[in-house]
Amino acid sequence: MIIGVPKEIKNNENRVGLTPGGVFELTKRGHTVYVQKTAGEHSGFTDAIYEDAGAAILDTIEEVYAIAEMIVKVKEPIEPEYDLVKENQIVFTYFHFASSEALTQAMLKSKSVCIAYETVEESDRSLPLLTPMSEVAGRMAIQQGARYLEKPVKGRGVLLGGVPGVTPGKVLVLGAGVVGIQAAKMAAGLGAHVTILDISMKRLRYVNDIMPPHVVTEFSNEFNIRRHIKTHDLIIGGVLIPGAKAPKLITRDMLKDMRPGTVIVDVAVDQGGCVETSRPTTHEDPVFIIDDVVHYCVANMPGAVPYTSTVALTNVTLPYVLKLAEKGWTRACKDHLDLQKGLSIIKGEVVYEEISEAFDLPFKPVAEFL
Template sequence: MIVGVPKEIKNNESRVGMTPAGVYELVKNNHKVYVQSTAGEGSGFFDKDYEQVGAEILESIEEVYAKSEMIVKVKEPIAKEYGLIKEGQIVFTYFHFASSEPLTKAMIESKSICIAYETVEDEDGTLPLLTPMSEVAGRMAVQQGAKYLEKPAKGRGVLLGGVPGVAPGKVLVLGAGVVGIQAAKMAAGLGAHVTIMDVNMKRLRYVNDVMPNHVVTDFSTEFSIRKHIKNHDLIIGGVLLKGKKAPNLITRDMLKEMRPGTVIVDVAVDQGGCVETTKATTHEDPVFIIDDVVHYCVANMPGAVPYTSTIALTNVTLPYVLKLANNGWQAACRSDRSLEKGLNVVEGKVVYKEIIEAFDWNEPVLI
């Protein structure tokens, strides 16, 4: 199969769809790989690194799309790329369709095969291709939150770890999934007092078992969220509903109950955000303030640490890329139920019901 790795063109996105190590494995399996020139530079991988493992470097993104049977990316295609995607072409990347109706319609019109990293699902319900980026984003959420709590950034002026004689900052984590666990771990490591909330008691029991005593759990209800937001300095939204739009756990009116300078980091922004006032921001312009509450809503947080993120992503995507390249998408998905769940849009039809539900469409779903 001919596999293309284009350069990411989303704002400040420095990751790349595949490391040279991944390309080496594809070439070893007799596949042709085209990599767009400078695609890997932001992650610390250069054209010569790809050439040394057998890739051919192409100058333009148009050439990569035109010559490739399968595109391996990181982020969803943006408007400039819509017209480059061909009928029958496999596009393997993060899509997050439920948060973007224009993207969904564009991919339907392209009649391509859209396989979304975030909905590939193992038998135990885990999301193997989302997990490493969730781990990165969860850890980064605390780093960024700590920075924006500083007064020059319009935060409360709180040091999360405190100092002797001064109480530590308080961090509220919504969701005890991968993002939430990693965020709680980082915040606890800094010495902050952490409250983590979820509706899944099994997850809360797990948190209680593995976290230190200054990480406490609470069952998530609107009443309890309203109680905690009044006295927490940093709020991290880490809620995920597979393939669906995130629920609004914090509504606009709740902002007035927070102390001025409170910081919200909404990691769920890719799925529409779990805060009503969330709107996607970029690394170039990452924050905005509503009712004196600082919102950090960067939609590609792991893109700020591309070396770590690209390696972590290729580690988990490569087995699926090889399976698709070796067998074609139909045979690969028939033989692998996890990969089959990654099918979102196929040849002009939406095949993932949560996407239709997100837009209240009445189109038929292919199974």
């Protein structure tokens, strides 16, 4: 199969779809890999390293899309890429369709085969291709939150860990999934007091077992959320409904109950956000303030640490890329139910129910294509 790795063009997206190691594994099996010029340089991988691994380098993104049977990238295609996606072309990436009707319509129009990293799901309901980026984002959420709590950037002026004689900062984590647990771990390591909320008692029991005593758990409901936002300095939104829009756990009217300089980091923003006032921001312009509450809503947080993120991502995506390259998408998805669950749009038809529901679009079962 011919695989194309374009350079990411989303604002400050520094990751790349495959490491040179991933390219080597594909080319040694007889597949052809084209990498766009300088696609990996921000992740620390030069064109020469890709060539040594067996890739051919192409100058432009147009050339990569034109020649590839399968595109492997990191973030969803953005508007300049919409018309480059070809009919029957496999596009394997993070899509987060439910947060963008424009992207959904563009991919329907392209009649391509869209397989979303974030909905590939194993039998235990874990999301293997989302997990490493959620781990990165959860840990970064505390780094960024701690930074924006500083007074020069309009935060409350609180040091999360405190110092002797001064109470540590308080962190509220919404969701005890991968993002939430990694955020809680980082915040606890700094010495902050952490409260983590979830609707799953199984997850809360797990958190209670693995975290130190200054991480406390509570059942998530509106009453508890409204109570805690009044006293916590940093709020992390880490909820996820696979393939669907995130629920709005913090509404516009709740901001007035927060203290000036409170910081919200909405990690769920790439799925629409779990805070009603959230809107996607970029690493270039990461925050905005509403009612004296600082909102950090960067939709590609792991792009700020591209070496770590690219290696972590290729570690988990490569086995699936190999299956698609060696079997083709129909056989690979028929043989591997986890990969089949990543199918979102096939040749102009929505095959993932949550996308259909998000935009009131016709739905066709995957089985009709396999």
